[in-house]
Amino acid sequence: MNRQTGIIGYGHMGSMLAEGFLASGALEQEELVVTSRSLTAAEALRTRYPGITLAADNAGLARRCDLVVLCVRPPDVQRVLDEIIPALRGDEHLVSIAAAPDLKTLEDAYPGPVTRAMPSILSEVGRGTTLIAHESRTRTTEAERVERLFSAIGSVVRVGEENLAAATVISGCGPALIAAISEELLHAAVRGSDLTREDAGRLVRETLIGTAAYLEATGTSLEDLIRRVATPGGITEAGVAALQTDLPPVLDAMFERMLARNAALLSFGG
Numbered sequence: 001m002n003r004q005t006g007i008i009g010y011g012h013m014g015s016m017l018a019e020g021f022l023a024s025g026a027l028e029q030e031e032l033v034v035t036s037r038s039l040t041a042a043e044a045l046r047t048r049y050p051g052i053t054l055a056a057d058n059a060g061l062a063r064r065c066d067l068v069v070l071c072v073r074p075p076d077v078q079r080v081l082d083e084i085i086p087a088l089r090g091d092e093h094l095v096s097i098a099a100a101p102d103l104k105t106l107e108d109a110y111p112g113p114v115t116r117a118m119p120s121i122l123s124e125v126g127r128g129t130t131l132i133a134h135e136s137r138t139r140t141t142e143a144e145r146v147e148r149l150f151s152a153i154g155s156v157v158r159v160g161e162e163n164l165a166a167a168t169v170i171s172g173c174g175p176a177l178i179a180a181i182s183e184e185l186l187h188a189a190v191r192g193s194d195l196t197r198e199d200a201g202r203l204v205r206e207t208l209i210g211t212a213a214y215l216e217a218t219g220t221s222l223e224d225l226i227r228r229v230a231t232p233g234g235i236t237e238a239g240v241a242a243l244q245t246d247l248p249p250v251l252d253a254m255f256e257r258m259l260a261r262n263a264a265l266l267s268f269g270g
């Protein structure tokens with residue numbers, strides 16, 4: 001039986017997964033097949049890992065692999081499915097990392113085992129969580145194989161598909177959300193003082209990195225960290241109180257907009 005794993009779509013995520021699976025040893029070079037609309041970037045990977053296979057097209061990859069990971073954007077998934085399904089026997093495991101379509105759509109299109117995986121860019125540094133939702137046809141051994149693969153580049157959390165969108169907001173989207181909030185802190189400092197953008201940017205970045213390192217090293221909860229920094233009657237307390245008053249409706253609206261966008265992707269494929 002063919003045990004090759006295929007990655008379709010060599011963009012931000014596809015390249016991260018390919019690099020991570022190879023560097024961690026989760027896949028031997030000979031076990032990986034990659035294809036994408038343009039093969040230029042993947043050719044650079046093959047220069048470093050000459051044992052990998054580059055497939056000329058999606059159907060060619062599908063014919064070689066028993067695990068196929070779709071790493072294209074939601075509007076491109078249907079077209080890729082149309083190309084690969086005729087080339088599959090029907091028992092290969094199809095894994096989609098796209099925000100849409102949902103498991104039901106994938107399962108209606110393809111008779112074999114299907115899984116949705118939602119990685120995080122943080123897995124590029126071994127610190128991402130991949131959310132995993134399997135459909136009911138996926139057998140334990142197949143589920144474990146996929147989870148082992150993604151565990152090699154970070155942690156894996158199984159979620160019911162009904163919670164995948166909400167968990168994705170925190171996990172897959174989270175690095176961008178935290179970066180956006182940090183940018184707003186920077187802008188507020190520049191608007192409200194004589195600090196240069198460069199100096200404020202450096203301070204925000206160092207504080208962000210240091211906060212993550214502190215949380216990790218001490219195991220402190222977010223709540224406790226706030227308590228440790230906010231001296232009673234001091235300046236942090238004033239800032240935290242302002243955030244606790246003004247931020248919940250802003251974040252509720254953000255969450256709602258993100259879930260609505262996710263629902264739109266699921267309904268229309270983009």
Ligand SMILES: NC(=O)C1=CN([C@@H]2O[C@H](COP(=O)(O)OP(=O)(O)OC[C@H]3O[C@@H](n4cnc5c(N)ncnc54)[C@H](OP(=O)(O)O)[C@@H]3O)[C@@H](O)[C@H]2O)C=CC1
Binds near residue numbers: 013035038076097118
């Ligand atoms: N970015 C993130 O942090 C996360 C993204 N995701 C999901 O991952 C998926 C990919 O995202 P991302 O990597 O950021 O997107 P990118 O646009 O960086 O990558 C998509 C890749 O798919 C290729 N592609 C497009 N159409 C086809 C096709 N018909 N056949 C083969 N390859 C094709 C593109 O090729 P070309 O470059 O030639 O156009 C591109 O390399 C999305 O569905 C997204 O929902 C999930 C979790 C996190």
Ligand SMILES: O=C(O)[C@@H]1CCC=N1
Binds near residue numbers: 099168172173
């Ligand atoms: O923004 C997106 O749609 C993708 C899914 C999770 C992170 N990036």
